[in-house]
Amino acid sequence: MNQESTETTAPLQKRNPTMISLKDVSKTYTGEGATEALRSVSLDVREGEFLVILGPSGAGKSTLMRCINRLVEPTSGSIIVNGREVTSQRRELRAVRREVGMVFQQFNLVKRLSVLMNVLSGRLAYQPLWRSLIYSFDKADKRIAIECLARVNMEHKAFQRADTLSGGEQQRVAIARALAQQPKVILADEPVASLDPKIARQVLTYLKQIAGELGITVLCNLHQVEYAREYAERVVGLSQGRMIFDGPSGKLTDDILQQIYYREAEAGDDHDV
Amino acid sequence: MTTTFERDVAATLEIDSAHRRSRFSKGLGWGGVTIAVLWFTGDQIGMNPFALIEGADHMWDFLTRMFPPDLSYIFFLGRGLIETIQIAVWGTLLAVMFSIPLSLLAARNTTPLIMLPWFTETWQRLGLHLLVFHMTRMALNCLRGVNELIFAMIFVSAVGLGPFAGVLAIALHATGMLAKFCGEEIEGIDQGQVEALQATGASKMQVILFAVIPQVIPAFISYSIFRFDVSIRSATVLGLVGAGGLGFSLIKTMKLFRYYETATCILVIFLLVGMSDWICTKWRRKVI
Numbered sequence: 395m396n397q398e399s400t401e402t403t404a405p406l407q408k409r410n411p412t413m414i415s416l417k418d419v420s421k422t423y424t425g426e427g428a429t430e431a432l433r434s435v436s437l438d439v440r441e442g443e444f445l446v447i448l449g450p451s452g453a454g455k456s457t458l459m460r461c462i463n464r465l466v467e468p469t470s471g472s473i474i475v476n477g478r479e480v481t482s483q484r485r486e487l488r489a490v491r492r493e494v495g496m497v498f499q500q501f502n503l504v505k506r507l508s509v510l511m512n513v514l515s516g517r518l519a520y521q522p523l524w525r526s527l528i529y530s531f532d533k534a535d536k537r538i539a540i541e542c543l544a545r546v547n548m549e550h551k552a553f554q555r556a557d558t559l560s561g562g563e564q565q566r567v568a569i570a571r572a573l574a575q576q577p578k579v580i581l582a583d584e585p586v587a588s589l590d591p592k593i594a595r596q597v598l599t600y601l602k603q604i605a606g607e608l609g610i611t612v613l614c615n616l617h618q619v620e621y622a623r624e625y626a627e628r629v630v631g632l633s634q635g636r637m638i639f640d641g642p643s644g645k646l647t648d649d650i651l652q653q654i655y656y657r658e659a660e661a662g663d664d665h666d667v
Numbered sequence: 668m669t670t671t672f673e674r675d676v677a678a679t680l681e682i683d684s685a686h687r688r689s690r691f692s693k694g695l696g697w698g699g700v701t702i703a704v705l706w707f708t709g710d711q712i713g714m715n716p717f718a719l720i721e722g723a724d725h726m727w728d729f730l731t732r733m734f735p736p737d738l739s740y741i742f743f744l745g746r747g748l749i750e751t752i753q754i755a756v757w758g759t760l761l762a763v764m765f766s767i768p769l770s771l772l773a774a775r776n777t778t779p780l781i782m783l784p785w786f787t788e789t790w791q792r793l794g795l796h797l798l799v800f801h802m803t804r805m806a807l808n809c810l811r812g813v814n815e816l817i818f819a820m821i822f823v824s825a826v827g828l829g830p831f832a833g834v835l836a837i838a839l840h841a842t843g844m845l846a847k848f849c850g851e852e853i854e855g856i857d858q859g860q861v862e863a864l865q866a867t868g869a870s871k872m873q874v875i876l877f878a879v880i881p882q883v884i885p886a887f888i889s890y891s892i893f894r895f896d897v898s899i900r901s902a903t904v905l906g907l908v909g910a911g912g913l914g915f916s917l918i919k920t921m922k923l924f925r926y927y928e929t930a931t932c933i934l935v936i937f938l939l940v941g942m943s944d945w946i947c948t949k950w951r952r953k954v955i
Contacts, residue, residue: 463866465862465865465866488868488869488870489868490868491865491866491867491868492867492868493868494866494868495866495867496863496866496867498859498862498863500859502857502859502860502862502863503860503863504860504863504864504877504878504881504882505857505860505881505882506881506882506884506885507877507881511877515864515867515869515877516867518864518867518868518869518870518873518877519867519868519869519870519873521873523870523872523873526872526873526876526877527872527876529876568863571863571867572867575867575868581866
């Protein structure tokens with residue numbers, strides 16, 4: 395895969411440039427039982443970084459991710475991805491989404507389409523509508539799709555229907571679909587929560603490889619501490635919508651974990667952050 | 668410890684039996700009301716089994732006049748038979764074509780997707796897509812609510828006697844049914860697949876093509892085949908109002924008191940409906 399990652403960036407800089415920049419992002423879900431899912435989160439992620447967002451369920455991990463590609467509209471704050479403000483302007487939004495691949499807990503493959511078709515659907519944003527109307531893709535797109543499948547070792551199942559695959563295989567295809575977008579960023583929302591440990595490690599290894607070899611920034615939501623320790627370079631700890639830790643996984647002490655996972659016990663006094 | 672546990676169990680059982688008692692008395696009350704209402708309405712519309720028994724000899728008279736059916740009349744029915752099938756095929760086909768866009772409008776989760784792009788944000792904020800949804804549903808209910816025969820009468824006056832009026836009548840009524848069913852089917856799809864496609868930056872139309880349609884296509888085909896079967900049945904009576912098909916021969920022979928020919932018509936209709944049912948069942952099983 396030809397990754398043109400250095401095209402817009404300054405190669406002289408020793409550390410990679412910032413890819414994602416969140417400033418004071420908040421999200422309050424309206425309606426009954428209005429919840430503050432995110433409370434003024436600020437975060438900078440560099441190019442090619444493998445970042446794990448750790449936290450219990452309901453901490454706002456998913457919301458944080460969905461704000462980045464605007465599947466969720468943040469209530470306030472600004473988000474810049476690859477130098478582009480993620481506005482709600484339709485045209486701009488699609489351009490940003492094209493650069494941001496997403497991997498889901500439930501894989502979300504289109505079950506009745508073939509594996510290849512699913513991966514090709516990652517190329518849709520590069521395509522004119524008339525081609526989509528006849529479900530056709532050009533050769534270059536097919537090439538990219540097959541290469542992406544090969545990267546997750548799934549090219550031998552290209553013509554099988556997506557719902558005939560096992561969970562782990564489906565998630566690998568989903569990763570291939572995200573890769574087919576030739577993205578700058580991949581958001582993985584609990585990618586291993588419905589997989590057994592062996593397959594989970596395999597999937598996380600693929601994701602980590604992607605960050606390392608292709609220079610794609612990978613944000614990965616997890617709720618299991620052991621995976622975070624094993625795979626993450628940098629961990630962000632989220633609890634009740636607030637960022638309460640940001641550092642290398644080595645600094646993830648028991649005390650901090652206690653804070654991330656058991657803050658509910660002292661819910662109510664959240665003035666201390 | 669155990670005593671408190673026993674007490675908890677006893678309390679739960681007590682609540683459960685209270686629930687049962689209240690459910691039973693409620694059931695009794697509603698059952699009584701239902702029977703009373705049914706009795707009253709039955710009386711109002713003059714339901715009387717004795718009338719049927721007393722009228723049995725008239726019925727017998729009618730049936731004997733039909734017997735024996737004049738089977739030679741079958742040769743005059745060929746054209747009507749073919750026409751009936753043609754009406755059903757075209758009517759259903761048009762309905763399928765109309766109902767593809769309409770079913771997308773008639774589903775809450777796709778109305779925002781097919782709104783014109785430059786309005787979307789405003790539309791969605793004001794909930795106007797729901798207005799579109801409700802209006803579409805209402806229009807479909809109107810189409811579904813009007814019987815084919817009534818549509819046929821309207822179209823006969825518009826395009827003249829003949830099968831084309833029948834085609835239009837079936838197309839409209841079937842559109843109402845197909846689009847509503849498929850709209851409901853679309854509302855039941857897995858939204859995750861839609862979200863995944865949106866996340867790739869695909870346009871709304873592309874999302875519909877690659878995430879919505881693959882999920883509903885089997886149901887849509889199945890409904891269409893079922894609707895074709897129903898259309899065949901409807902097409903057999905459209906001739907009563909002059910909209911083509913076998914119904915015309917049916918009404919003509921009856922008006923001329925040639926009941927033995929009417930009997931042949933009915934036999935042919937039986938055959939047609941049976942065949943269509945058989946074929947459609949096989950066909951649907953193959954698709955699913």
